[in-house]
Amino acid sequence: MFDAYWQFLSPFDWVILCYGALLFLVQSAALFMRCFSYSTFFVQNLGRTQSACLQWTELLPVLGLMGTVMAMLNTFAAFDASSEEGVNIVVVIQRFAPAMTTTLSGLFMVALNLPLNQLLFMLTPKKND
Numbered sequence: 001m002f003d004a005y006w007q008f009l010s011p012f013d014w015v016i017l018c019y020g021a022l023l024f025l026v027q028s029a030a031l032f033m034r035c036f037s038y039s040t041f042f043v044q045n046l047g048r049t050q051s052a053c054l055q056w057t058e059l060l061p062v063l064g065l066m067g068t069v070m071a072m073l074n075t076f077a078a079f080d081a082s083s084e085e086g087v088n089i090v091v092v093i094q095r096f097a098p099a100m101t102t103t104l105s106g107l108f109m110v111a112l113n114l115p116l117n118q119l120l121f122m123l124t125p126k127k128n129d
Contacts (some may be wrong), residue, residue: 027053030046047124060109071099072096080089
């Protein structure tokens with residue numbers, strides 16, 4: 001099912017995947033520290049950490065859409081209207097595929113990071129606690 005995804009993975013996909021994985025690790029560390037209260041200072045600032053992680057998570061689908069637009073522009077650049085041979089469909093597919101993979105990468109990373117962020121939100125001490 002994901003064979004086409006892995007086949008057409010672009011360098012921008014790796015940027016999105018690495019960014020999302022790093023964010024996932026930061027949020028996992030925040031959850032671990034909150035559950036075991038290793039750092040009082042960190043737990044006191046957990047609300048700020050959760051909010052910052054949410055804002056960074058919201059950037060993932062934007063990066064996916066940006067990759068989509070860049071790949072579509074790259075695809076349109078492959079069209080040669082002056083050529084008498086016509087459009088080479090193989091080249092078009094190879095250049096258009098990253099448009100779909102970057103979107104999928106961004107959405108996949110959001111799907112991993114948003115539930116973790118929601119869990120952080122639920123564990124954040126409220127002002128009146």
